[in-house]
Amino acid sequence: MIRKLCIGGIGGVLCLLWGPSGFGLEPFAPRGELRIVDTSPLNWLSIALNVFERLIEIDIDGNLDPGLATGWRWIDDRTLEVTLRQSVVFHNGEAFDAETVRLNWEAYAGLRQPQMMGEFMNFKPGSRLEVVDPSTVRFRFPEPDGAALVKLGRLHMANRQFHEEHGWGEQQWGMLNKAGPWGTGPYRLMDGFSSSQKRSDRIVLEASRQYWAAKQSPRPQRLVFDNTLSRQEALQSINTAEGPVDLVSELRPVEAMSVAQSSFAEQATKRAALVTVFGQLNMRKAGSPWRDVRLRQAINLAVNRQELLGDIKGHGVIIPALAPEGAFGYDAAVTPYPFDPDKARQILQEAGYPDALMLELIAPEELQTQAISISMMLEQVGFTVDLQVLDAGAFQRQTRLKDVDHPPEQRTWDVALRSALDHLNFPPFLLYHDFALDGPSDWVGEEPELRRLYEEILRTVDREQQERLIRQMERHAHEQASFLYLYNPAQLYAVNKAVTFVLHATTLLPLVETSVTDAHWSVRKISGQEGASETRSAQADWNNAEQVALGEKVYVSFCAGCHGANLEGQPDWQKRLPLGNFPAPPHDETGHTWHHPDQWLFDIVKDGGQRFAPPRYRSAMPAYRDMLTDEEIWAVLAFIKSRWPSSIRAEQARVDARGQ
Structure with a gap:
């Protein structure tokens, strides 16, 4: 006999199961649907983090x-x-x-x-x-x-x-180009794909009932990434209506202001995100003045970072070097460069620029506000600034070494503003390697001391020693003013008020801890259906071409990954797996599907296999009541029946007649 004890508390309910096999934790049942617009170029990684x-x-x-x-x-x-x-x-x-x-x-x-x-x-x-x-x-x-x-x-x-x-x-x-049962993660990819170059219009993930982490079982039953909307369109949608969009990522500060006026959405802010906004100094261009450390120090002294944060509504923290605040190796003992325009002017004169230094500043569109503010500050201390705001493609062609159409020494820009995400939380790689030590955007050139520290970090497996060495790297980069150091920005999201969104420092979207409340549209929709009279539909009509076409589309998205593209099921489907359950059975004439009446087939799809499973058997067949409408379930059955030989359809019709 399996016994169960549930203990309630402020944090929720913990259920213990015990019996012949001992104790175990009962997972929270996934529920609801989350619709997401994520325009990040790392969307593919967010998908991978949920699946694998x-x-x-x-x-x-x-x-x-x-x-x-x-x-x-x-x-x-x-x-x-x-x-x-x-x-x-x-x-x-x-x-x-x-x-x-x-x-x-x-x-x-x-x-x-x-x-x-x-x-x-x-x-x-x-x-x-x-x-x-x-x-x-x-x-x-x-x-x-x-x-x-x-x-x-x-x-x-x-x-x-x-x-x-x-x-x-x-x-x-990590890039998924095809849906299927590939991972052990909290979600399974049911439809769509996402890579660095291309993604499908819609990506659908379904909560895995086999997920091992019972204490953090996937909360939303279904995740839908909508790639048909721009960020601006998604923001308009989440602010003005309930349902079409539940979460919008990658907001700019000016965009986030509109969320405060919404009746449907609220702003979510991650202040300890692993992101750095800084300026690259072009030391590779022919005759570059930025090889002079005095000039690099002058430009760092010329920027009023506190005022810059005011321009972006305070969404950030000033930092002294490349590592964001709270990152592995961040050194809180290093003081950021102060705003000292008089000292900046003095250094410019000492460096041989008593009048003005022409400077070409480039920035991507997402940093336009910051670029305008910085250019005005630089002009006040003796720089003459030519500001160019570029789209993402043009900015990459100017700053990514393998993409530049001329040798690096022929690139004329002086300062490139950029935002960098260190989703590994290991500054030597995605910050120092990428931007100073032979990486794809290294405009520093040779820096012997940084290289020595980098190599020493990679030779030690002691994390405490590594952290000390990264702090040395940060202090050296600060003293040498290798970059224009600015701030660690907060990451901003628009979120449906009925969603409890758990934010990650990486800014990526693993959504296992995120949940929907009872007030969420998808939960209310299901609750509204409960208790309604069970009316038998027009059933699954294999002769209805429109219904069969819909069923085929749904089958490909939700069923084919387990039951096979041709209804063939998984190999050895009648042989138990190591955990005691069986592989997914075939739905063609070789299986048992046709042995059951329509209503039983409908119910097992809607309510899941566990409802019909014998005691102590753990069915892997999920319930689709939160994911598919009744119409879609009947359509899937119509499609399956359309693939049977006429003799099998006739036999199943007799079974169905007896089952009514």
């Missing part, structure tokens, strides 16, 4: 946290032992274990550059994986790899089916 998991995760504050690993330790500075989480299964029923880690490790090692970020995310040649037992692996490196934990934090774990049917190509790790 990694041995090591980056938590809401940017810290390293156990994921599919329960723990790790350095046996020595070249051997990392990782203990794996047990009883985890993929969306297709495959078990996660050490062999899964080996499969993904070998696929990763087989690519020249798995990650779009760069080759710095590769493991060194000669690195290898040793399987100790099904729940323990050891990574052995030819030399100390101080970034090993960071790299494992972006090594998404996919199942064998994914690698056999699709896999990831060069610079594509």
Whole structure:
């Protein structure tokens, strides 16, 4: 017998189950639908973070946290032992274990550059994986790899089916081009795709009932990313109506002001985001004046950062170097450059510019307000500024080294304002490597001391020692005024008032902790349907072409991932999986679907397999009542029946007649 005890409290309800197999936590039931407009170029990574998991995760504050690993330790500075989480299964029923880690490790090692970020995310040649037992692996490196934990934090774990049917190509790790049961994460990709270059009009994710993390079980039943709306259109929608949009990301301060007047939405603000706004100084251009540290110091003294924050409604914190406040290695002991226009003028004269220095300032459209303010400040101390605000493509062609159409020394700009996200929370990579140490946007050139510190950081596996070295890197970069240091911006979102949105320091959108309240439109819609009289529809008419066409579309989006594109089901569907449940059965004439009446088939789709399962059996068939309308469920059944031979349809019709 299975017994259950629920304990209520301020934080919610905790339910314990016990019986022959011991204690367990009962997951909260997912509910509702969340509609999201995310214009971030890293949308593909947000999708991956919801579908896949990694041995090591980056938590809401940017810290390293156990994921599919329960723990790790350095046996020595070249051997990392990782203990794996047990009883985890993929969306297709495959078990996660050490062999899964080996499969993904070998696929990763087989690519020249798995990650779009760069080759710095590769493991060194000669690195290898040793399987100790099904729940323990050891990574052995030819030399100390101080970034090993960071790299494992972006090594998404996919199942064998994914690698056999699709896999990831060069610079594509984590980008999903096809829906399917690929991960162990809180959500399964049901429809759509997202990559760095292209994304479908709509991306649909469904809560996984097999998710292992019961205490943080996925809250919304369904996530829908709408890529047909611009940010401005989405903002207008969420401010003026309930339902079409629940969450809009990447707001600019001026856009966020409109949310305060809305009856439907509110502003959500993440003040400890891992984002830096700064100015690059072009030291690569021919005859660049910015190689003179005095000039770099002068421009840093010329900017009134407090006034700049006022121009963006106070949404930010002034920082002394590149690392955002609260980032790994941020040094609170370093004082930001003060606003000292007199000192800036004096330095300009000492550097040989007693009159004026011509300066070309470029900025992307998203930083136009900041660029105008900074250009006015610079002109007040003796710079003559030519300001150019560029669209995203033009800005990238000016600043990304591989995209420039002329050699770097022929680029005429002097200062490029930009915003950089360090979603790894490891400043040596996405900040210092990218912008100062041979990265794709390195306009600093050679900086021996930064390079020495960078290499030393990567040679130590001691996190405390790494943090001390990053602080040294920050202090050196500050003293050398290698960049125009500005501020760490808050990240702004528009959110439906009936959504409890949990914000992450990475600014990405893992949504497992986010939930909808009883007042949310999707919950009210379902509640309104409960208790209504059960009226039998026109049923599933395989001869109705319109109904069959709708059913095929719904089947492809919600059913084909498990039951097969041709209704063939999963291999060995009558053989139990390691956890005791069965693979997804076929819906063609070889299966048992036609043995049941229409209403029973309708009910199992709507209410889920658990309603009809025997005691202690854990069905993987989810309930679709929150995702599909009754009309769509009947249409799916019509499509399935349309694929049967006439003899099977006739037999099922007799079964259906007896079942009424």
